[in-house]
Amino acid sequence: MSTTTTETTDNTGLSTDHSRAVADGAHTHGQGTVPEKSRGDRATSFALADFPLPTGREEDWRFSPVGRFQGLFGGVLTGVAPQVEITGDPAVTIERVGHDDPRLGAAGAPGDRLAATAWESFAEALVITVPSNHVMTGETLVTITGTDTPPAAQHILIVAESLSEGVVVLDHRGSAELAQTVEIQVEDGASLRVVSVQDWDAGAVHASSHRAVIGRDATLRHVVITLGGDVVRITPEAAFTAPGGEVEMNGLYFADAGQHQEHRLFVDHAVPNCRSRVTYKGALQGDGAHSVWIGDVLIRKEAEGTDTYELNRNLVLTDGARADSVPNLEIETGEIEGAGHASATGRFDDEQLFYLRSRGIPEAAARRLVVRGFFAEMISKIGVQSVQDRLLAAIDAELDIVMGQLIGTDDLDEADVIAAVESGVVK
């Protein structure tokens, strides 16, 4: 991996210079093919040329099916970006701007080949702004529909101006090969919720770099829900620019046979007294279902008073599925409030199933109860009712794929039992 750090824009107000990461002098930087010692040392750049084609052996590609991204690896993408339709609060401004708009790129430089591809390729960016002091009514819903065009790029910038409160939902449907950037700026004192739903049709290939900066006393609640598509790789990054910031990053995924769902997170604590919570939960079923979760948290020397916790849980429902989970916590100062991480991957528990069935609950409903229970706390964290409802329906549909043959063959009307399951888990 190149260690070149290139600054191609001077309007960011942010530095991509990571020299501060060496302040403790306790580690050396990667040179040539030696991997970087700290997550903060990983090179970022706006120039695609700075990122060689991944082979699959690199640290940030080693879990990815590199071959299935070929359509996005070719260089600058020229396809037509997926259609975008926006509804919601009229006070939220929606703009379509050119590549040279000075607001773009302010949330930091791309951190991998596909993020750089997305940056170099997009023609027009969508800018969604919640005006200063405005408290949104309902959510702004951005429906992004792929129409199976040649590989394309897309750039979205969401700005919550100071002291505003808002919710933006990005809803991905249809089929596309898409390299995407979602920039998120939460200005001082603002509170923003961003929900990105990947509900693609089969065949979709989606790489998305979410780069968020969080200002003084600002809060970002970031939710990723990945259900559909063939290959989805999302790399949410959050950086605090001033003390008092808070970020909550929640994710929920359900991988079926043959699906690859990858979520690589990076929370960069570079200023004091910020708080981060990362919680991702996934279920997997079917041959070749593969999920990857990487949770990197860096607490830099300056970030005293940091409070962070990250967690990943996977529930493997059938044989043939694989979940990779790697939490990484780097701490360069001892003056913190708290830092922890946890990861666990478990199989569907036959004893749970026996317990529920011994109370008369048929197998299909029992599995539903367990999986809904597994996701219950995450679902309530989504914070957008329509997305929660849709997700519950999607989970049930996923389970029906496996349990379909059992539905309706029992000696009772299962609809009532399933209705009881559905009415109870999330209120």
Next chain:
Amino acid sequence: MSTLEIRDLHVSVETPEGAKQILRGVDLSVSSGQTHAIMGPNGSGKSTLAYSIAGHPKYEVTSGEVLLDGEDVLAMTVDERARAGLFLAMQYPVEVAGVTVSNFLRTAKTAIDGKAPALRQWVGDVRTAMENLRMDPVFAERNVNEGFSGGEKKRHEILQMELLSPKFAVLDETDSGLDVDALRVVSEGVNRVKSTTDVGVLLITHYTRILNYITPDFVHVFVDGRVAEQGGPELAERLEAEGYDRYLVGSN
């Protein structure tokens, strides 16, 4: 009036060293309204009998029959057995994350009855049953068995027995791990179900102390996978005085 008949039941369990025979020909007949205590030393097969009746996949029935009013229980799935009227209060109930007691109970009741219970009646029944078992109402909103103490788990099992009204209930060492107060509360719960329904009870226990609260009609002593002796409540008193030693000597 129902009957649960166990005939010449042989059960083995899979172990790393291969299949191990646990039950070696158990005969037992329980009628509605009766309480049968199954007693015996550790490893005699008491819990295996309980799990075999409920249909746990770990236990393989190699021969024999279990009949509920003449119906072949062994041919039924686990949930079919429960819907046919069998209930197992487990010694080690399992946690179910993210599923509240209230949702679990309602789902189970709906499954057992084949239709959703009338809401108002149901809410009242749950509240009363919980009060009787000295369970705090907030208990209903906790996740099933998650962080429950030993006593709370057992109360929760008996709560289910009360609400699901089985024809036959197998109580697997429900007394284990309970202090005197909890034992009394749980026993009162069982007695309440006995007095208000026609449930037949198979009370599996190592110790006689629960029999001070729940009076059995019959006592069966299990040794080495068989019923070694049976009798009335006086047999329990004799075990209290003498222990299981004479059976163990005899079986060697």
